[in-house]
Amino acid sequence: MKKNRKSLAIAAVLFVFIVFLSQCINTKTKPDPRGAAFATEQSCRKCHQAVYDSAVTSAHFYASAAATAKNVLGNFNAGHNSFIYDSITKVVMEQRDSGLYQVLYKNNQPTEARRFDLVFGTRHAQTSLYWQDDHTYELPVSYYHAVNNWGTSPGFSATVPNFTRLIGVDSFECHSSYISHKKNSAAAGNYFAADAAVELLEKNSLVSGIGCQRCHGPAARHVGFHEQNPNIKTASFIVSNKTLNRQQQLDQCAVCHSGNDKRKLQSRFMFRPGDMLANYFLPAVVADSTNHFDVHGNQFNLLKQSKCFLQSNSITCSSCHDPHGNATLPVAVYSQKCMGCHTEAGGNFCTLTPAAGIALKDNCIDCHMPKEASGAISFQVSGSAVSSSYLLRSHRIAVYKAAVKVN
Ligand code: HEC
Ligand code: HEC
Ligand code: HEC
Ligand code: HEC
Ligand code: HEC
Ligand code: HEC
Known part of the structure; x- marks a missing residue:
């Protein structure tokens, strides 16, 4: 009895020591x-x-993350976890011992199962990726907060499930801090061969999140x-944001928030504070004659069209956003930022004579930065023939007559 207890104690001490040691090795080396x-x-x-x-x-911080049970959004319980493509085809979100999966069923027989390995996004929607060799592929079903439900991943068919959409380094450049990649021999040396099929990603080099x-x-x-x-x-060996001019401050955000349709000169992973966007992108191939920018991921170019931006020389993204926080403040708080420049005393306040019961000062935002449907992202929920819109704030601050309809 006594001997047993002693060896148990020794084993416990050893165990604690090994756990401690392995953690040292993990973090140090x-x-x-x-x-x-x-x-x-x-x-x-x-x-x-x-x-x-x-x-x-x-x-x-969660722009990309490992697809742990804690990080994956959406309902995995029976009755809430299927996307129906047709009478014999569905994808079911399943929790298994080895992780979370999207499983394709034909006539109730599982024919393909792919694991959630990585998630992209948390705020409005979340899409997921799986690893296969040196590539990542987007899973066909994503989660959308607007409907609190599963829907087709952006641009995916609602009638034919597809597990073959490659996700290349471009998406990682906007959603993560780093992943090392090389072109296969067919495309070596040609940066414009931005085709995900020729890019080999190195799984272990991913630094997820921004x-x-x-x-x-x-x-x-x-x-x-x-x-x-x-x-x-006083800070040493770090670029101070206070020493950056306005354009440099804007470019620090615009490197990811100015759309993804431009031709790249070099990897955005190389961008450092103080760099200029012009060193990373060529001018747009086709000048956009309509000057229409999508509300998804192009806040910079929309803001740039606003008179507030053009005629003041101080607005940056930090005028309204805390770069270390979330864009989840009440509209009244953002309205205060507007009133930092627009005041009755200054003679440049709102010229609308509001209908009775409308307090202009509480909400400049819904009238002057209305939510608009993204053209780049739309999705369908299971069983619906029509697309749901993905609504985001327009950063083109302006007078929108349509947004003022008051019943
Ligand atoms: C041992 C202490 C220490 C650590 C660790 C440290 N910093 Fe600092 N940092 C300072 C001090 C001191 C300042 C100057 C005072 C201040 O702004 O807080 C500073 C300032 C800064 C500034 C502002 C520079 C400016 O002038 O506007 C940034 C940005 C910054 N640090 C980033 C980082 C990042 C990123 C890390 C982690 C990789 C880090 N720091 C880790 C001590 C530290
Ligand atoms: C490396 C790319 C990258 C850079 C640099 C970057 N962002 Fe973002 N930002 C993103 C991505 C990706 C998301 C979307 C995350 C999601 O969908 O949950 C995002 C989301 C946001 C949001 C919305 C957060 C919310 O709570 O809804 C704001 C606001 C924002 N960024 C502002 C900024 C500002 C300001 C800067 C510059 C100081 C900046 N970003 C720099 C990639 C970037
Ligand atoms: C840094 C100062 C500044 C901030 C902050 C600011 N504006 Fe402006 N805004 C201006 C200037 C300058 C103009 C152009 C001259 C004028 O009309 O007063 C302008 C113009 C406008 C116009 C007229 C647009 C047009 O196309 O005719 C509207 C509407 C407007 N702002 C609303 C807002 C709202 C709403 C906010 C907050 C979301 C805001 N502004 C934040 C400086 C600012
Ligand atoms: C005049 C104020 C203002 C400025 C300047 C501004 N934003 Fe915003 N931004 C907002 C408001 C208001 C929202 C919506 C917040 C909400 O709905 O909770 C928002 C939301 C966002 C979102 C989340 C998308 C969404 O629709 O929910 C992102 C991303 C973002 N801003 C990025 C930027 C970037 C990048 C810049 C600089 C190029 C910038 N913003 C400049 C006011 C501003
Ligand atoms: C999305 C880009 C972004 C990320 C991510 C980010 N910062 Fe910043 N940080 C900024 C910007 C922009 C400023 C300047 C803010 C301003 O002009 O008001 C800043 C300012 C600072 C400052 C000086 C002013 C202050 O608020 O104390 C420190 C220190 C700092 N950051 C540290 C960090 C640390 C530590 C992290 C990670 C935990 C981090 N930052 C993550 C963009 C970022
Ligand atoms: C109910 C919707 C609504 C709200 C709330 C609202 N506005 Fe307006 N605003 C309008 C409309 C519509 C116009 C154009 C009115 C007209 O015909 O003169 C306008 C005009 C303006 C103008 C003058 C544009 C020009 O032609 O130069 C400014 C500046 C402005 N608003 C700023 C603000 C600010 C700042 C707030 C918040 C304190 C605000 N507005 C709240 C709807 C609104």
Whole structure:
């Protein structure tokens, strides 16, 4: 009896020691795939706790993530987990021992099962990817908050399930901090061969989410210096946003928020604060004569069309957004930002004579930045023949007569 207890105690001590050791090895020896100039993202917390704790709950931080049960949105319970394509074809979202799956059934027989490996997005919708060799593929069914339900992944058919849509490095450049990739020999040296089929992605090099150093640049020297010099309170070895001009500040966001239809000059993973967008994209191939930009992912070009942008020389994205937070403030708070420039006293306030009962000051947003359907993203829910619209704020601040209809 006594001997048993002793060996049990030794085993327990050993176990704790091994767990401790393996954690040391995990965190200490895994180098950052981006190179030694990058610190671990967690290291920022020690000195920037408030910013860090806010940023790790933001949509940027979850722009891509491992498809764990915690990160995957949507209902996996029977009765809520199927997408019906026709009387004999459906895709069912299933929880299995080895993870979460989308399973294709023909006549109630499973014919193809693909695991949720990665998720992209949390705020409005979430789409998922699976790994196969050196490629990622988008799963045919996505989750949409607007309907609190599953729907076709953007651009996918609602009648024919498709598991073969390749997702190339382009999408990772907007949704993650890094993934290493190379072209296969057929396309080597040609950056414009931006065809996902020729890109080989390296699974283990993925740095998921949009972390601190994606926006601020590599910070290992900054961390090293301030750890050694705790008494120095001014920042060293990091680009200060205060030293950037307006265009540089805008470009820091526009690198991902100016649409995805332009020809690329170099990988957006190389973008550092202070860089100019012009070094990353060629001018649009076909000048857009209609000047119509999609509300999805092109906030920069829409904002640029606004008189507020053109005739003030101070608006940047940070005028209204905390880069470490979420765009989930009440409209009254955003309206305060408008009234920072538009006041009755200044003679440039709203010229509308509102109908009785409408308080202009609570909500400049719904009238002057109305929600519009994205042309780039539409989806169908199971059993519906029509597309649901994907509504986002237009960043073209203007007078929209249609938005004012008051019953
Ligand atoms: C050992 C402490 C320490 C660590 C760790 C640290 N910083 Fe800093 N950082 C500072 C100090 C000190 C300043 C200057 C005072 C301030 O702005 O808070 C600063 C300022 C900054 C600034 C503002 C620069 C400016 O002038 O506007 C940024 C951006 C920044 N750090 C990013 C990071 C990132 C990203 C990480 C993690 C990779 C990080 N820091 C980790 C100490 C640290
Ligand atoms: C989406 C891009 C983005 C991400 C991600 C991001 N930052 Fe920032 N950060 C900015 C911008 C832009 C500013 C300047 C804000 C301004 O002009 O008001 C800034 C300012 C700062 C500052 C100085 C001012 C302040 O608020 O204290 C620090 C320190 C900082 N960031 C640290 C971090 C750390 C640490 C992380 C990760 C936890 C991080 N940032 C993630 C864009 C970003
Ligand atoms: C590396 C690409 C990238 C950069 C750089 C970037 N963003 Fe984003 N941003 C995204 C993606 C992707 C999403 C969508 C996440 C989702 O769908 O949940 C997003 C979402 C947002 C949102 C919406 C968040 C919400 O809560 O709805 C705001 C606001 C935003 N970004 C502002 C900015 C600003 C301001 C900057 C510059 C300081 C910036 N972004 C830089 C990729 C980027
Ligand atoms: C940095 C200052 C600034 C901010 C912030 C700002 N504006 Fe403006 N806005 C201007 C200037 C300058 C003009 C052009 C001159 C004028 O009409 O006063 C303008 C013009 C406008 C116009 C006329 C547009 C047209 O096409 O005729 C509207 C409407 C407007 N702003 C609404 C808003 C709303 C709503 C917000 C908040 C979401 C806002 N503005 C935020 C500076 C600003
Ligand atoms: C004049 C204020 C203002 C400016 C400047 C501004 N935004 Fe916004 N943004 C908003 C408002 C208001 C919303 C909607 C928030 C909501 O509905 O909860 C929003 C939402 C967003 C969203 C989420 C998409 C959506 O429709 O919910 C993204 C992404 C975004 N902004 C990016 C940017 C970027 C990038 C810039 C700079 C190019 C920028 N914004 C400049 C006011 C602004
Ligand atoms: C109920 C919808 C509604 C609300 C709320 C509203 N506006 Fe307006 N606004 C309009 C309309 C419509 C016009 C054009 C009126 C006209 O015919 O002169 C207008 C005109 C303006 C103009 C002048 C545009 C020009 O031609 O130069 C500005 C600036 C403006 N609004 C700013 C604001 C601001 C700032 C707020 C929030 C404090 C706000 N508006 C709230 C509907 C609205």
